[in-house]
Amino acid sequence: xxxxxxxxxxxxxxxxxxxxxxxxxxxxxxxxxxxxxxxxxxxxxxxxxxxxxxxxxxxxxxxxxxxxxxxxxxxxxxxxxxxxxxxxxxxxxxxxxxxxxxxxxxxxxxxxxxxxxxxxxxxxxxxxxxxxxxxxxxxxxxxxxxxxxxxxxxxxxxxxxxxxxxxxxxxxxxxxxxxxxxxxxxxxxxxxxxxxxxxxxxxxxxxxxxxxxxxxxxxxxxxxxxxxxxxxxxxxxxxxxxxxxxxxxxxxxxxxxxxxxxxxxxxxxxxxxxxxxxxxxxxxxxxxxxxxxxxxxxxxxxxxxxxxxxxxxxxxxxxxxxxxxxxxxxxxxxxxxxxxxxxxxxxxxxxxxxxxxxxxxxxxxxxxxxxxxxxxxxxxxxxxxxxxxxxxxxxxxxxxxxxxxxxxxxxxxxxxxxxxxxxxxxxxxxxxxxxxxxxxxxxxxxxxxxxxxxxxxxxxxxxxxxxxxx
Ligand SMILES: Cc1ncc(COP(=O)(O)O)c(C=O)c1O
Numbered sequence: 301x302x303x304x305x306x307x308x309x310x311x312x313x314x315x316x317x318x319x320x321x322x323x324x325x326x327x328x329x330x331x332x333x334x335x336x337x338x339x340x341x342x343x344x345x346x347x348x349x350x351x352x353x354x355x356x357x358x359x360x361x362x363x364x365x366x367x368x369x370x371x372x373x374x375x376x377x378x379x380x381x382x383x384x385x386x387x388x389x390x391x392x393x394x395x396x397x398x399x400x401x402x403x404x405x406x407x408x409x410x411x412x413x414x415x416x417x418x419x420x421x422x423x424x425x426x427x428x429x430x431x432x433x434x435x436x437x438x439x440x441x442x443x444x445x446x447x448x449x450x451x452x453x454x455x456x457x458x459x460x461x462x463x464x465x466x467x468x469x470x471x472x473x474x475x476x477x478x479x480x481x482x483x484x485x486x487x488x489x490x491x492x493x494x495x496x497x498x499x500x501x502x503x504x505x506x507x508x509x510x511x512x513x514x515x516x517x518x519x520x521x522x523x524x525x526x527x528x529x530x531x532x533x534x535x536x537x538x539x540x541x542x543x544x545x546x547x548x549x550x551x552x553x554x555x556x557x558x559x560x561x562x563x564x565x566x567x568x569x570x571x572x573x574x575x576x577x578x579x580x581x582x583x584x585x586x587x588x589x590x591x592x593x594x595x596x597x598x599x600x601x602x603x604x605x606x607x608x609x610x611x612x613x614x615x616x617x618x619x620x621x622x623x624x625x626x627x628x629x630x631x632x633x634x635x636x637x638x639x640x641x642x643x644x645x646x647x648x649x650x651x652x653x654x655x656x657x658x659x660x661x662x663x664x665x666x667x668x669x670x671x672x673x674x675x676x677x678x679x680x681x682x683x684x685x686x687x688x689x690x691x692x693x694x695x696x697x698x699x700x701x702x703x704x705x706x707x708x709x710x711x712x713x714x715x716x717x718x719x720x721x722x723x724x725x726x727x728x729x730x731x732x733x734x735x736x737x738x739x740x741x742x743x744x745x746x747x748x749x750x751x752x753x754x755x756x757x758x759x760x761x762x763x764x765x766x767x768x769x770x
Pocket of ligand 1: 504549582584619623
């Protein structure tokens with residue numbers, strides 16, 4: 301249980317992050333806060349001191365505590381690069397594996413992880429369903445796993461999409477081994493080796509690597525850190541050269557965290573239709589929105605089946621079962637065929653366990669709690685990063701998910717930071733994982749889904765000291 305003063309400090313941190321408290325606003329006096337909240341003077345004092353140490357407020361002598369300006373909210377734009385398949389893509393693959401292993405096998409602080417704090421996920425319930433299903437169906441054959449997937453799971457996936465505003469025909473859904481397989485299959489279904497694929501820059505390594513792995517050519521499109529891929533720039537590019545597909549993540553993008561606006565999404569789908577350029581959309585973080593409503597999807601603007609939507613339960617339920625799905629539009633048949641060739645099927649036991657969870661447990665309630673905690677943890681982590689990392693550091697300000705993109709001062713090499721941090725038992729995801737080029741050199745991505753403990757706070761302070769030394 302968090303002490304009372306930390307809870308109070310968290311509340312004010314979130315209010316400042318959401319703009320309810322603005323720069324220059326005075327916090328209630330210690331006496332006022334103590335009376336209105338029904339807590340002791342000492343509790344309020346300690347909460348305000350904590351807020352000061354997080355850099356959220358400053359104390360002004362004889363005047364009180366005032367909210368500090370939100371430093372450096374805007375990320376700098378990454379200029380685009382044309383990136384050919386990396387000669388060293390094997391090395392990047394190895395590097396990804398090493399980074400993930402360092403999170404799994406050491407006692408290090410898992411700030412490099414792309415998965416949420418496991419304590420946030422209802423694994424105990426999912427596990428009970430796995431056991432129950434194992435008991436009920438004593439004999440299994442690989443043919444039970446064949447695509448498109450378990451009908452009840454497919455029904456539940458369609459239902460979840462419907463609740464989030466996307467009307468999907470269940471017949472279009474193909475269950476996959478996580479979003480990773482969905483993205484790989486969809487890309488393979490729409491493009492061939494040597495083809496050109498437009499991508500956001502920077503972009504999550506699974507999506508980049510799918511392109512490299514299939515010997516396609518990635519072309520980076522200018523991407524605004526707050527609004528996403530520049531559709532006009534992509535249109536110009538498509539006029540000059542053939543773009544065979546586009547891989548994009550319009551919501552809570554990994555790593556930058558932006559959400560593209562509805563107009564931009566609509567324009568992107570229209571461009572895709574005009575150019576016959578399939579759009580592979582990654583929506584794994586969509587249910588983790590901090591605002592009231594889930595963000596719209598490219599798929600919801602798609603009338604011709606040119607959008608291939610990919611997602612999974614890895615961020616919201618469990619990554620351990622490796623269950624994801626594709627909604628591949630007009631490419632459904634090809635994706636299904638490729639699925640058989642790639643892995644035959646996806647474990648039916650795991651599919652049925654998740655289907656049962658979705659049907660019987662309170663999934664919405666779980667998500668609501670998770671969103672609330674993530675919003676809180678992100679606000680605290682963000683404020684602390686701006687305080688402890690070197691002057692000139694910029695930090696993204698996502699409205700969903702649990703990843704922060706940190707742009708360190710230009711001279712800083714994130715690979716050096718990654719190595720030095722690892723020696724201090726802190727894992728961070730260096731920019732090199734998100735761009736084959738040089739442009740994310742000074743950036744790191746951090747996971748903020750873990751509770752704000754002394755260990756996390758001292759890890760962030762230490763990261764600041766290492767960065768300052770470098
Ligand atoms: C943007 C994004 N896409 C895909 C994945 C992989 O998801 P899955 O575990 O479902 O394969 C992750 C997480 O690692 C992610 O962050």
